[in-house]
Amino acid sequence: MATAGARKLATTAAYAGSIGAAGLTGVGLGAYGLLRIEAAVARRVVGQPFEGAPEDSGTYGHGPGPTVELLVIGDSTAKGMGADRPTQTVGAIVATAVAAIAGRPVHLTNVAAVGAISTDLGDQVTRALELVDHPQVALIMIGANDVTRSVQRATSTRHLAAAVAALRAVGCEVVVGTCPDLGVIEPVPQPLRFLTRKWSRDLAAAQTVAVIEHGGRTVSLGDLLGHEFEKTPAVMFSKDRFHPSAAGYARAASALIPSVLDALGRTSTDTGRAPDRRRGESIGPVSVAAMRAVRDPGTEVTPTAVGGQDSGHRGRWAMLLRRHREPLPTQVEPPAPDGIAAASGSGQSNRDGEVTEP
Structure with missing residues (x-):
């Protein structure tokens, strides 16, 4: 999600389309005006955007056997905006962990783009498959910009489903980190924070249904970082107060790694066990x-x-x-x-x- 996304929350609140229409129906002009004022406050306090994100594509780890091909697709969180070094991105952390556990090198190809929304996934998948003939697993992180830009939920999920289907058609496993909870963004006041939390969660649930229907798996990111953000925002947020820091990305990656390992057929703590x-x-x-x-x-x-x-x-x-x-x-x-x-x-x-x- 781009820093500009936080600055667009006023527009999102006013023109939320299908994602937020139900929540805004009947709130009245007074509430509408309050949302615009709150978003203006958020724009003033959110830090300056970064010039770019670290380039983390490359090979991680060593070992015998063929290289594991890992794709990373999505928005600025998938790209790693807010991290200081390439090794601090979610993709790099996941690649390093898989290489260590599998005892094989992992080649990471990151085609994510800052500011991307779900309608951009098709082009990203096409580019990824042009670069990598036989990817084994793809990690997709998308959704925050869909909320801040008022993309209709049906449109978002349709494009995500198409991306998952295209990857599964070439034998690539897919793990999707669903839309994060934008209600944890510190500069956003209430009730705007409540509305963005609802829109984020509604999209995340719809994403899960779409992904499962097409043979992928999802990991709920939600407010995974919420408690840590509230206690130590200076540690978990990057300097723009919108994107995760290196510590925040490490926390998100820790939730995704077991699913990526299972998708690759590698043993993790939960491999083969029944639900408890x-x-x-x-x-x-x-x-x-x-x-x-x-x-x-x-x-x-x-x-x-x-x-x-x-x-x-x-x-x-x-x-x-x-x-x-x-x-x-x-x-x-x-x-x-x-x-x-x-x-x-x-x-x-x-x-x-x-x-x-x-």
Whole structure:
């Protein structure tokens, strides 16, 4: 997301299109004027934009065997704006981790662009496939600029779905870091911060459904950095107070690495395990999993099958895993709400944690 995005929040609030129309309906001229004033305040306090982002494309690590081809696609967070050195970007951190665990070199090709929105993904995928014949995995980070520029949610998800489908068609695994929660941006006051949080989460949920339907997997970034940003904004934010710092990118990368490893068939902490309902994990309709993932940053959603079927009467089956590590509760939680079937919970389950549709 570009720094200019924070400066466009006034326009976004006034002309939010389908993403924010429901939230703005009936707020009245007084509330509209308040949003414009708040956005003007945000423009004054957000720092100056960077001239560019570090160039992190290259080969990371050493070892025998063929090189792993990793693509990075998306906006300025995928590009690494706010990082001081190429090794501090999300792509570079993920590539370094994969190289260390796989014992093979990883060649990173980053075609992300500062200011990109979902409609730019098609061109980025075309360019990436021109540069790399047989990519094994692609990491996509997109969505923040779609919110700040009032791109219709249906348009955003359609272009993201097309990008995932194009990559899957050439045998490339896809991991998507969904739209971050713009409500954590410190200079944005309330209630504008509340509205941007709602728009961000709505888009993230829609992205998850679109990605799963086309064979990719998602990791909810949401407000993954929210608590750290609130406690130590000078550490987690870069100097523009809008993009993550090197520490912020490292935190985001830590949530993405297990999913990238699993996509490559490499062993991680969660490889091969069934969902654990004590952690709120489950198998159920993707629409329900998407909403739960939005509320729980660091959560991975992947397509799965139940009883040999990819879909049930409520749509595509998906598995929700909480990749981030937190202490388990002392008591087992009740069956998961919202109609999602928890492994070992409601519905019939097999030994792999899959549940059959009621």
